[in-house]
Amino acid sequence: MTLHGNKDALMYKIFATILQGEVQDWFHFMQPYSIRNFSELSLVFTKEYLSYCSIKKKSDYLFNMKNDPEESLCAYIKRFKVEKAKIVECDNNITSSAFRKELPADHLFFEELIMGENLTHADSYALVEMHSL
Structure with missing residues (x-):
């Protein structure tokens, strides 16, 4: 019920379960309380790993x-x-x-x-x- 009431907490939990390898290490070694909400985490993650995205070519x-x-x-x-x-x-x-x-x-x-x-x-x-x- 705690997770259901706090959408950011639920999103953190889901996000953490899909990470693997270097990205998972990055997530777990972040400074405690350095991120205030899931939107901020999304922004930090995107800035950190945007260069790893492959652009789909036609x-x-x-x-x-x-x-x-x-x-x-x-x-x-x-x-x-x-x-x-x-x-x-x-x-x-x-x-x-x-x-x-x-x-x-x-x-x-x-x-x-x-x-x-x-x-x-x-x-x-x-x-x-x-x-x-």
Whole structure:
């Protein structure tokens, strides 16, 4: 009943049960009475751990990727794959378009990659990698 009557106390208890690892240590080693209410705890926690939050990217983020003229095509493909892997439920049509957008027009298989409607995204990677070595 004490917890029910004091919402901040209930929130502290719930909050403490979901923490793990370094965050749990941070919470338990806070100075006693350094936080007056749950709103203040939320603010302090957010300031402390905001940098740990990952920003969810969408498939169209891949259109921001640029192939550096100094970078080999294989290095670009590896970097592109790493960024694609970070996107949950990445749309393959958008991925293919973003990838093909940065291909050099003088690449041996440029036309086949651009015009190849039946070419999967994985096939595109393989074709470019195979002939870029």
